[in-house]
Amino acid sequence: MSKQESVVLGQDDSGCCPGLLTAPLDEAQAGELAKVFKALGDPVRLRLLSMIASRAGGEICVCDLTPAFDLSQPTISHHLKLLRQAGLIDCERRGTWVYYWLLPEMTDQLAGILTRPGQPADTQATQAPS
Numbered sequence: 001m002s003k004q005e006s007v008v009l010g011q012d013d014s015g016c017c018p019g020l021l022t023a024p025l026d027e028a029q030a031g032e033l034a035k036v037f038k039a040l041g042d043p044v045r046l047r048l049l050s051m052i053a054s055r056a057g058g059e060i061c062v063c064d065l066t067p068a069f070d071l072s073q074p075t076i077s078h079h080l081k082l083l084r085q086a087g088l089i090d091c092e093r094r095g096t097w098v099y100y101w102l103l104p105e106m107t108d109q110l111a112g113i114l115t116r117p118g119q120p121a122d123t124q125a126t127q128a129p130s
Contacts, residue, residue, distance in 0.1 A: 022117050033113065035085075035086055036086045036087065036088065036106065036110065038086075039082050039083055039085070039086035039088060040086075040088075042079070042082075044069065044071065044076075044079050045079045045082060045083055047068070047069075048065060048076070048079055048080060048083060049083060049088060049089065049102070051065060051068065052065075052089055052100050052101065052102050053102040053107075058101050058102070059099045059100060059101040060099065060100055060101075061097045061098070061099050061100075062076070062077070062080070062097060062098045062099070062100065063097055065080075065100070080100060086106070087103060087105075087106045088102070088103060088106050088107070089101065089102055089103060090103055
């Protein structure tokens with residue numbers, strides 16, 4: 001299991017998670033959020049996250065991820081490390097292989113931060129910009 005500590009983005013002492021459109025982010029929140037978006041800002045990492053998140057059973061072996069890319073195994077491992085450091089995925093070694101899974105808490109927090117006030121997250125994509 002990971003030894004990293006998850007940071008709850010946008011959460012204040014009252015337990016409320018304001019979105020970007022309801023309250024300005026402070027410097028610390030913006031810094032933590034930027035790390036997550038930086039991790040997501042690479043096409044390889046986005047594909048890796050998508051492959052991990054969409055896998056039936058909720059986890060995938062690194063041996064199933066590596067062949068999907070025209071990259072070396074150390075490069076794939078580096079991208080996976082950055083996703084782990086951002087709190088998006090976690091992993092566990094089982095014998096010679098490492099298995100990865102999505103940490104839905106972080107993706108839920110991102111969805112909450114990006115959701116417009118008064119709008120359910122699942123209707124956001126169909127709404128025209130105002």
